[in-house]
Amino acid sequence: MDRLEINQFVKQKRKALGLTQVELSLKAGVGLRFIRELEKGKPSLQMNKVNQVLKLFGYELGAVQLDREKLIDEAG
Amino acid sequence: MDRLEINQFVKQKRKALGLTQVELSLKAGVGLRFIRELEKGKPSLQMNKVNQVLKLFGYELGAVQLDREKLIDEAG
């Protein structure tokens, strides 16, 4: 299992839980627009907001090594 | 080996390379104040700025599991 980009990770986890973007935004306590920017991969998002979302999945932001299977993320 | 918080991780890596906060800020292309807030653990930092720093160490921000450090992280 290779490592997903954060935006793909969120999208996948959200769908795995059968949530819409609206539902996720409500559960996470962030705006709907934020969820959309997050899943689109906007790079300048604030960490605390992203963590509010990741926490619902049992995850958080952390430092991970570059390069490791970075080329494939969706086709795994 | 516990996973370090991002702020501790940055501080440790910086010192391991023998860099000052000023030098790191210059290398990363971010402000000195940002480096200080990063190492102090300010939660609302922007991901792209943090990634500019982590990249110098060969790392980037990613989604990692909460708390249970020991469960799966050592596969290689």
Add this chain to the structure above:
DNA sequence: TTAAACTATACCTGTTAGGGTATAAAATAG
């Protein structure tokens, strides 16, 4: 001790992230 280097805190300011809303597009169901 002194002096230098490094780090922490405070202030001011421009830029922009994020919220909210409306509309449009796309996917999904009947």
Add this chain to the structure above:
DNA sequence: CTATTTTATACCCTAACAGGTATAGTTTAA
């Protein structure tokens, strides 16, 4: 096809991030 649900794009506004700088505090070396 139509109707509904979900997602994408655009606009305005406020709050605050990040930069720069000055100053104060801390650590380190001689």
